[in-house]
Amino acid sequence: MIDERTEAARLDALRMLDLLDTPPSESFDRITRMAAQLFRLPIAAVSLTDFDRQWFKSRVGVSHTGLPREKAPCALVAESRDCLVVPDLLTDARYHDSPLAGSGARFYAGAPLLTREGFGLGAMCVVGPEPRAATPEEMAALADLAAMVMAQIELQHAFGRVDPLSGMPNxxxxxxxxxxxxxxxxxxxxxxxxxxxxxxxxxxxxxxxxxxxxxxxxxxxxxxxxxxxxxxxxxxxxxxxxxxxxxxxxxxxxxxxxxxxxxxxxxxxxxxxxxxxxxxxxxxxxxxxxxxxxxxxxxxxxxxxxxxxxxxxxxxxxxSSAQDAAHRRRFGLLQDFAQALERPDELRLVFQPRIDLASGACRGGEALLRWRHPALGEVSPGEFMPLVEQTSMARPATAWVLEAAMRQLAAWREAGLDLQLSVNVSAANLAERDLPGRVLDGLRRHRLSPDCLELEVTESTVMEDAGQALAVLEALAGAGIRLAIDDFGTGHSSLSYLQRLPAQVVKIDQSFMRGLMSDDRKQALVSTMILLSHDLGYEVVAEGVEDAEVRDFLVAASCNEAQGYLFARPMAAGDFLAWRQAHADGEADRHRQARQPRLAVPGERRPGRAVQAGSPVG
Incomplete structure (x- = not known):
């Protein structure tokens, strides 16, 4: 009686080896020929016992590739895991009516093919047309040949084509x-x-x-x-x-x-x-x-x-071919960005002015990374930066931006311009314990004071590893570098962490500026964020300001600074300087005009003196 669980495990071990119904192999045939020569018999085979059949992995003197498992001597060898000799199949009660005896065979001898776990996979067998006996020496040799077959099976199984853990083809x-x-x-x-x-x-x-x-x-x-x-x-x-x-x-x-x-x-x-x-x-x-x-x-x-x-x-x-194309593009961008860091003509900085809402003056700006791909053209930072920040390239990317920003600041300082630049850093950068030292080293090399540089971090960035991030930020702040909380209102920080951050500036995310004047609840939220930030000791910068009505609302809400397309788009360094000079000249003209008394026109009704919401307050 066959134990079902043992038989299931044996069959699983057989299938793990991936031998059934595979092409002939000279390495097995060589052993089969040795068996036939040893016994001086015309038939020899490497037989594997499947669920319902005996399949021959290798055979000599046999035209068919297998036999039904029922009443096959090799099946008993596999089940018993022991050698078997049948001197005469016709006189043996177990096999006299077997297909093997019916084909003219009389003698059978088989040695089991055993795995390391002890499962019997089949037999190394020899068959003859005449009854005969088998000596102990012959059976020992047959058992050695069976072991050679198993060694060959294990060798093929392990030779780079089978996973050693699951036993499945790899x-x-x-x-x-x-x-x-x-x-x-x-x-x-x-x-x-x-x-x-x-x-x-x-x-x-x-x-x-x-x-x-x-x-x-x-x-x-x-x-x-x-x-x-x-x-x-x-x-x-x-x-x-x-x-x-x-x-x-x-x-x-x-x-x-x-x-x-x-x-x-x-x-x-x-x-x-x-x-x-x-x-x-x-x-x-x-x-x-x-x-x-x-x-x-x-x-x-x-x-x-x-x-x-x-x-x-x-x-x-x-x-999905569309999703696949998107994934391949993202992967390609990551590969190409690593090369862009080493090339002189692909990456560049552009600068967007930040405007003091009280005076209308521009005192600096934000340095933004741009990438002109040699094949794809301009690639949006909204596409490539989230990918870069999730990889080991976040460190060299930020290092590239910091070095380029400091180099530009040094050039402006030599030209007599006192400007401040803000640079974004990612969560990966805040995990770098040496970031403060590297930033200070760069400032020293370019002969810059720490307060000319502002580093922007998002709420979510800090919260990824608040303890490590706070330690790095405190070291930066202690060195005199200004810190800003970017995209304020979109993260998940708590007030307890917010009040602990050693930052001087809060930047309200541009999403709050969109549709602001048509949304009373959004106006109330922005006003509250500005008030709360001031109460916590922060200056407030609004991002994404695109129309005068929003600017006027921010002025009335006591927001400190703003940036956005209403004032200027990001621009190259040379264009930034030209824009700044033109903007300064324009602000000076407006201030002069505001100070000049307006002559009354005869018959005109003069209103009471009032400051319009859109005018700069000096």
Whole structure:
């Protein structure tokens, strides 16, 4: 009687080796020929015991590739994991009516093919047409040949094509099998690649930290067994990354049917796996045509579809060419930006003036990074900067901007201009303990005083690691560098942190300026933010001011400074100086005109003296 659990584990071990229905191999055939020569018999085979058949991985003197498992001597060898000798099949009660005896065979001898875990995969067997005995020396030699077969199996299994943890063919094998499929199947045949991802990188890291790598290894092995058992007929599952498995759906399984099948598979995985780890379970479907899509692109698009599906209710994503193009553009921009940092003609700074609302004077501006891509032209900073700030390039990018800004400030100082520039820094920069030292070193090299530089940080940036960020900001502030809280009102900081920040300036985000004059609640909110900031000791700068009505409202609300298209767009250094001089001349003219008395026109009714909301207050 076969134990079902043991047999299931044995079959799983057999399938892990990926030997069934594979092409002939000279390395196995050589051992099979040695067995036939040793026993001086015409028939020898390496037999693998599948669920319902005996399949020959290698054979000599046999035309067929397998036999039914029922009453096959090799099946008993695999089940018993011991050598078996049948001197005469016709007189043996177990096998006298077996297909082997019916084909004219009389003698059988077999030695088990045993895995390191003790599972019997099949047998190294010899068969003869006449009854005979087998000496102990012959059976010992046959057992040695069986061990040689297993050594060859393990060698092929481990030779860069099988994942050692799951025992499943790996990514390299998946790519090669896709190439073979494109050669063997009709060209252009539509197929669907499926990628299953057990966990997001964040959940994977948390699981390893809490439960250890051994727990994760067990989960991957369990998932591998479930997937192998659930594979549609004719499909092979691959372990293509740490927590990712892939397969190619059968040609008759279209997208709707594949989606249904995948949902059942994901539900099965979710039932048996850790809720914490499998909460990020997702699958991606990537339709493609054989021979028309490179295997690496097939795997890449399936991976992308799985990542897009993560967090969605259905947990299954289907490849979108539009989303794929967007992802590829973002990835390309990151690669190209690293090169742009080393080239002299792609990156540049532009400068947007900041206006003192009380006097109308421009005392400085904000330095903004611009990128002219050699192929794509101007790339918006709103597109590339969020990508850069999430990578290790945040440090060199900020270093580039700081150096360029200080160099420009030094040039202006030599020309007799006393200006202040503000520069944005990211969350990654606030994690750099040496940032204050590097900034001060740059100021010394360019012979600049610390108060000519202002660093802008967002609320969210500080909150990512408040303790570390506050330490860096306090060091900067202690060195005399001005600090500003950028995009105020859009983050998630608490007042307790806000009052602890060693900043001098709060910059109200431009989103609050849009539609301000038609929204009473937004006006009340902006007025309150200005009042609160003043009470906490901050100066207030409004960003994104585009019309005079908004400026007048800010003046009435006692906002200190503003910047935006109403005053000037960001411009190159030379244009900034020309604009500043013209703006200063214009402000001087307006002040002179405001001080001149207005002559009365006979018969004109003179109103009482009042200051209009839009006029500068001097």
């Amino acid at each position: 990514r390299i094998q998946f790519l090669e099998d896709l190439e073979d499929m494109a050669r063997d199947r009709p060209p252009g045949e539509p197929r669907i690649a499926v990628l299953i991802d057990l966990a997001s990188p964040e959940r994977l890291s948390a699981a390893v930290r809490v439960m250890g790598s051994v727990y994760l290894d067990d989960m991957i092995r369990l998932a591998g067994r479930i997937l192998r058992a659930a594979m549609p007929a004719g499909c092979k599952a691959y372990h293509v990354a740490a927590t990712q498995f892939a397969f190619v759906a059968p040609p008759d399984l279209a997208e709707p049917g594949c989606t249904v099948a995948m949902r059942r598979m994901l539900d099965r995985l979710a039932e048996v796996a850790s809720p914490h780890l499998m909460a990020g379970l997702a699958a991606g479907l990537a339709p493609f045509r054989l021979g028309e899509t490179a295997p690496r692109d097939v795997l890449r698009t399936a991976h992308g579809a799985a990542q897009d599906a993560r967090g969605s209710e259905g947990r299954i994503g289907i490849h």
